[in-house]
Amino acid sequence: MKICIDPGHGMSNRQTGVYDPGVTHVENGFQFQEAAIALRYALTLKDVLRSRQVEVFMTRDDDTDQTPVGSRASMAKAAGCEALISLHLNDFDDDSANGLEVLFRDSDDKAVAQMLQDALIKATKMRDRKIKQRTDLAVLKFSGIAVLVELGFIANDEDRGKLLNAQIRDAITRTIAKVVVDHLAQT
Numbered sequence: 001m002k003i004c005i006d007p008g009h010g011m012s013n014r015q016t017g018v019y020d021p022g023v024t025h026v027e028n029g030f031q032f033q034e035a036a037i038a039l040r041y042a043l044t045l046k047d048v049l050r051s052r053q054v055e056v057f058m059t060r061d062d063d064t065d066q067t068p069v070g071s072r073a074s075m076a077k078a079a080g081c082e083a084l085i086s087l088h089l090n091d092f093d094d095d096s097a098n099g100l101e102v103l104f105r106d107s108d109d110k111a112v113a114q115m116l117q118d119a120l121i122k123a124t125k126m127r128d129r130k131i132k133q134r135t136d137l138a139v140l141k142f143s144g145i146a147v148l149v150e151l152g153f154i155a156n157d158e159d160r161g162k163l164l165n166a167q168i169r170d171a172i173t174r175t176i177a178k179v180v181v182d183h184l185a186q187t
């Protein structure tokens, strides 16, 4: 079993040689970046999957890896992955927007997206924004199982506080690993 973990944004995501931090939020002079938080989740998820004897392919390991958004799904395919998990944070004009949602592209992935959504809401007690089908996202154009988790809203104090908490990170990454590995084992 081999799974691709895709930490959203990063170097050359949209433009060659330009670092894309994703959504950002400044609090007391410190800038929180989606790309950095997503990477930390991805690296934790990698450890969790490896502890379950799952092979892992990362689209990027750090802030210098070149990862154009349009090439990530093909990188995962070339690496021989059966599933792709993309990790992101959300943003909205209104800082009160909050909650977690799982995005999917192919109708075949709706069931696993729903299982992931339910398990993550149960594990985090975050607001359930429901699963959403998105056919416009390049990263989800992957032949195997593909889901994108919008972990929460970076500008929402409660969401951000939770996502920066190591216990929540452990709970989220263990939940993602369990749902995806169980689903792959059954298909």
Ligand SMILES: [Zn+2]
Pocket (backbone or CB within 6 Å): 008, 009, 022, 023, 034, 088, 089
């Ligand atoms: Zn993003």
